[in-house]
Amino acid sequence: MSQCLICQKDYEPFISLGNMPIANGFLAEEDFDREYFFEMKVGYCDHCHMVQLAEQPSREMMFHENYAFFSSTSTLQTAHFKNFADMLGERFLLGDDPFVVELGSNDGIMLQNLAARNVRHLGVEPSNNVAEVARSKGVRSISEFFDEDLAEHIKAEDGQADAISAANVICHIPYLHSIYAGVQRLLKPTGAFIHEDPYLGDIVEKTSYDQIYDEHVFFFSVASVSYMAEQHAMELFDVEHLPNHGGSMRYYIGHRGARPISDTVTEQRQKEIELGLEEAATFDRVRQNIENSRDELLSLLTKIRAGGERIVGYGATSKSTTITNYCGIGPELVEYISDTTPIKQGKFSPGTHIPVRPYEEFANNPPKYALLFAWNHAKEIMANETAFTASGGKWIVYVPNVGLIDDSV
Numbered sequence: 001m002s003q004c005l006i007c008q009k010d011y012e013p014f015i016s017l018g019n020m021p022i023a024n025g026f027l028a029e030e031d032f033d034r035e036y037f038f039e040m041k042v043g044y045c046d047h048c049h050m051v052q053l054a055e056q057p058s059r060e061m062m063f064h065e066n067y068a069f070f071s072s073t074s075t076l077q078t079a080h081f082k083n084f085a086d087m088l089g090e091r092f093l094l095g096d097d098p099f100v101v102e103l104g105s106n107d108g109i110m111l112q113n114l115a116a117r118n119v120r121h122l123g124v125e126p127s128n129n130v131a132e133v134a135r136s137k138g139v140r141s142i143s144e145f146f147d148e149d150l151a152e153h154i155k156a157e158d159g160q161a162d163a164i165s166a167a168n169v170i171c172h173i174p175y176l177h178s179i180y181a182g183v184q185r186l187l188k189p190t191g192a193f194i195h196e197d198p199y200l201g202d203i204v205e206k207t208s209y210d211q212i213y214d215e216h217v218f219f220f221s222v223a224s225v226s227y228m229a230e231q232h233a234m235e236l237f238d239v240e241h242l243p244n245h246g247g248s249m250r251y252y253i254g255h256r257g258a259r260p261i262s263d264t265v266t267e268q269r270q271k272e273i274e275l276g277l278e279e280a281a282t283f284d285r286v287r288q289n290i291e292n293s294r295d296e297l298l299s300l301l302t303k304i305r306a307g308g309e310r311i312v313g314y315g316a317t318s319k320s321t322t323i324t325n326y327c328g329i330g331p332e333l334v335e336y337i338s339d340t341t342p343i344k345q346g347k348f349s350p351g352t353h354i355p356v357r358p359y360e361e362f363a364n365n366p367p368k369y370a371l372l373f374a375w376n377h378a379k380e381i382m383a384n385e386t387a388f389t390a391s392g393g394k395w396i397v398y399v400p401n402v403g404l405i406d407d408s409v
């Protein structure tokens, strides 16, 4: 039995994905002996509807000076955050001298757009190496973990915020009550807290279980976010489904009664009920789907390697750590993983130790098969890789189904 991080009720995890390393913990060979593993189990709480990791490594093990994730590695992401900043400006920054706080502001990918317009802002980013990149772009950033105390501190220094935003951040934080309590204090009476995160509905529909890794402690839905908001005298007033990260939901939260509730909230909640997201039995089916996906992927890779062809991974994503470790995929199946992020190159993937190499190696000596670990960027990658495909290269995918993109082995 595990205890729900949100409502403290007991629940039974519906799956264990086995021993997992830190998903973003790309490492050097000399560090193999010291690698940290934890048992990764996920459960559904049928009281507050929160799907969550039963155990999570300490935050210092995941977010630190050498954190390997830089938001600005994808042009589509850059465009997404420009749109996010425009949306904030149009909907929520209409008064005099508005103030925006971003939680997990990373390398300033969103706030740089507001900094350029001289909007008062503050980025809160615990990983100092990425925050330093933001500062170099003129984005005011502090390297701290956001919580109730920090919210009070920011309020005393800068006043309350018109908007508090967070993209792919809130789902990382186990002490969610402290975050919501801090937001409640820091937000102006008509302010909006907007957070977007991978959406439980997409994970269930697409069996995209690679969204489950150490950093993602919560898999939110309209039901669970509504519950959280209510606990803190706030309410969900709008939602927006987004294609990012393989399917995300943007949640708009305000002080209770401050704004009209959009129909999108009730409509999306109804879709969740139809999808079974408020029933424990659904998650037994999710476990079955995950196990089937693993078996099919392993047998496809094994068959290709038995035929003597090379397979290279494309994108050393955090998500790939779940796939490689849960399925048992090592260098005997995947020769190396190609990645454009310099800090990951020359290192090895967490747990199963597949080498990570610069993209040039893939471009100069393409394999027959590329395993698309960065499937959430498929559109951008396919547009860039027409030469690989034209020369007979094949893409192996596993979301929503295991197979080849053109389905011909």
Ligand code: TYD
Residues within 6 Å of the ligand: 069, 073, 074, 314, 315, 316, 317, 318, 319, 320, 338, 339, 340, 341, 359, 374, 376, 377, 380, 381, 384
């Ligand atoms: P990301 O989508 O952020 O996934 P996660 O949240 O699971 O880590 O990571 C994308 C990774 O893929 C990143 O390391 C950069 C790499 N990448 C490439 O190597 N080539 C590409 O064309 C793209 C789009 C990404």
